[in-house]
Amino acid sequence: MNNILIKSATLIFPDHDKHGQIVDVWIDNGIIKDISLHGEKTYEQVTVIDGKNQYLAPGFFDMNANFGEPGLESKETLSSGCAAAVAGGFTGVAVQPNTNPALHSKGEIALVVNLSKDNLVSVYPVGAISKDRAGNDLAELYDMKLAGAVAFSNGNKSVQQAGLMSRALLYSKGFGGLVLSYAEDSSIANNAKMNEGIMSTYLGMKGNPNLAEELMVTRDLYLADYNDAPIHFSTISTRGSVELIRRAKRKGLKVTCDVAAHHLVLTDELVAEFDSNYKVNPPLRTLDDIEALKEGLQDGTIDAIVSQHTPHEIEFKKVEFEIAKNGIISLQTVFPLLLKAGLSLELIVQKLAINPRKILRLALPTLQIGDNANLVLFNPTESWTFDLNTNNSLSVNSPFYNTTLTGKVNLVVNNKKIYVV
Template sequence: MKPILIRSVTILHPASKFNNKLADVLIKDGKIAGLSDKIIAKDDVVVIDGKGKYLSPGFLDLNANFGEPGFETKEDLISGAAAAIAGGFTGVAIQPSTNPVIHSKSEVSYIVNRTKDFITDVYPVGSISHNREGKDLAELYDMRLSGAIAFSDGTRPVTDSGLMSRALLYAKGFDGLVFSFPEDSSIAGKGKMNEGTVSTYLGMKGIPALAEEVHISRDLYLAEYNDCPIHFSTISSAGSVDLIRKAKKKGLKVSCDVAAHHLTLTDEALTEFDSNYKVKPPLRASSDVLALLKGIKDGTIDAIVSQHTPHEIEFKEVEFEIASFGIIGLQTVLPLLVKAGLPPENIVEKLAIKPREILNLPVPSFEEGEDANLVLFDLDSEWIFDNTTNRSKASNSPFFNQSLKGKVFLACNKAQVFNNF
């Protein structure tokens, strides 16, 4: 790759002396070769005007679903990674919702080896239970040795309290981290959307916020009893934010994330029965959205995720009742956070800094001689999310064929460059 000089760009990196300042950045041979107020361009350098744009460490997504192995028609590793880098994600943790399930060192090793040369770092999340059945513990330690970054049963909640307790305690022994998807299935039942005024109006079975909050309460007790860290995936209700805020004040080792779409959409979007708005946890009420945004600003919510869930057309373009849960989201996270009104510093903290801290990964350094793991973006440029810009195999998104504000222009990792000018 030719050397790249980004001129007069605003640096967003809390550990950099140039944080929130304008600087020139030179990238050469996959490393940051220069970072200063002014860099003289040479003839062989590609010069990029960074005015009005931001440069930060590459984003890292804690929750994405790729289909491979087994469900490659939904998304394979190549297409999923392509969607990730287009969204500014130089790292992505993928859920074990595959076939076979990522529940042993074989599947973990396959993903690690298959993706080692990708521009995006792909981190497999191993399942908590064998085959995600919630009965027996999977091979947690073996998976960790093979490269599993954390453990989760995806959107299948671990209903057995004893199993979850043992998983937390076992993972603690080797500094592993358990992700909890909080939903009490006995309360959620066969609900299809948030239980509330809109579900009553539509005559549809609802999933009450109580189902999420009861499960969070249980897992907080288990984490406290075992003195273990725990991470809650995709919380969605005001009550959940309050529970986690109190747990943090109490000193528990708890972290959590929220899906980007839960910050801008409410259950009122479902009045037309568009299955592209059918997600789990479901879109909640406007009061929940406000509580989530407050939780982001006060530090209760640590990270924001895509919850990228691709589906073939036959799983979504059907009656709402039988449509599958989930939307694709890797390329729309940044525009949704712009729409939610988050400032750029907040965006970088929740997409680039905190996710790595949760996974105990080093935050890419902005120092001369360090590997260039970064993303260049702005909050004002508009682009259309359609068949020409979509990098995923799937198109199940309520934002498809819409003009979105907030664009990733360039991303760099492992001496490779994604260029979207």
């Protein structure tokens, strides 16, 4: 099915002259051959994809996905992670350095780049800020950049040493690198299991306060300002963090940030059943925090939305809540969750397809004759069941497993390859 006509789809493509209109798009071997208003032209000898009541947009891009390869392939391989990504509408993913060994030198970065070649989903490795992600010594940032790293992060281990973070910001600034900060003061979070608040008190569980995140956001904003360097905050989750970043943007700091999709719909009250699939980090917060995050998306304080896809083997999740690992698989559920959160389709496309690429300085998908197609076709009202038959991840740690979701991806095109449900 290399010669297709996507017929009668509504285009959501910012800055395109046919944005918001119903179009027919002809794609042959992954190349845009023609784009016209619906019914304006006729096409012969093509496979027709009915886009009625569906929307055609740039392929989604995830800035925060965890794949296990290298070293943790039983959680997720690059191949299975890409399969989950494409089913969720993603044509690009930035993979975190939470592997074994960590992605902390040019060797590991080159390995990921080479293993993920010729895939429909373009994979972009994120190099570790510190060697082994231990937070002590600066990793080979420039060498990793040359090998293909698009940014630098310590993954799910926040950099506790202010001096190390400051050097990372200053050094990467010199060659156009970007540091991603996962903001958590470990001395305040203190290995807590859930959000600190009414629910943690009720359950008698150690809580991780908003303060742990906000202290680190404050510190890293000061460091970025001092070094006149750009910084991006990954998976912010509190009202205070939103306000701190909002103020920093008003002051002119080079700061961007993202939020995980599940933090827009799930609250800490769900932990009451001790289902470890609700155990994530940052922890699920309160309804007040959710409202602040949505406000941040609307006013531009929060630039992007991510999956924070974190697969685990069953033995790490089907245990007591206290000892279960943090994280859920989420690449295939991001779009339905954003619809559930009440976000408009245009806002979703902006935060999930356009802005992530802008932040990482990657080329934006275009839709002109002769271009390589980079597209997703989705139906926001179609329901589907996330279960054994539809899950493409190797893992099943999701609170939405075996549930019906609304918002379905039906076609993805990228790298001259086509995925059709």
